[in-house]
Amino acid sequence: MTVLETVKQRVRKTFNNHCAYCLSAQQYLMQVLEIDHITPIAKGGTNDEDNLCLACRLCNLYKSNHTHSIDSETNQMTPLFNPRTDKWTQHFRWSQDGFRVIGLTAVGRVTIKVLRLNNETAILTRTNWVSVGWHPPK
Numbered sequence: 001m002t003v004l005e006t007v008k009q010r011v012r013k014t015f016n017n018h019c020a021y022c023l024s025a026q027q028y029l030m031q032v033l034e035i036d037h038i039t040p041i042a043k044g045g046t047n048d049e050d051n052l053c054l055a056c057r058l059c060n061l062y063k064s065n066h067t068h069s070i071d072s073e074t075n076q077m078t079p080l081f082n083p084r085t086d087k088w089t090q091h092f093r094w095s096q097d098g099f100r101v102i103g104l105t106a107v108g109r110v111t112i113k114v115l116r117l118n119n120e121t122a123i124l125t126r127t128n129w130v131s132v133g134w135h136p137p138k
């Protein structure tokens with residue numbers, strides 16, 4: 001079953017046209033931000049609005065069907081960041097130069113690892129965004 005267009009529009013609005021994970025703004029991307037199932041359909045997730053968020057192509061691609069991972073600091077199986085129930089600033093912050101996402105918690109660290117939030121493309125793009133004042137987001 002596909003997600004209704006009206007629901008997609010509400011999700012876009014809820015996440016203010018930003019990727020819920022790396023916070024990339026739609027206005028700076030050549031691709032349309034995608035609807036992500038926070039708990040993947042393959043893992044029992046639904047099309048309910050509270051299971052949907054907005055994600056960029058790379059975050060969605062790397063997240064795939066993952067829901068948890070082992071945090072290297074605590075050695076604990078840890079859930080990925082849930083954009084509906086978790087607050088971004090509680091789990092992440094930007095590096096001083098704005099190029100990298102820093103994990104503040106186990107949830108933040110596993111999400112950075114699984115979604116590769118500091119992949120080469122992201123860092124190069126953020127470097128350019130910083131140079132023109134587009135990043136980090138306010």
Ligand SMILES: [Zn+2]
Pocket residue numbers: 019020021022023024055056057058059060
């Ligand atoms: Zn993203």
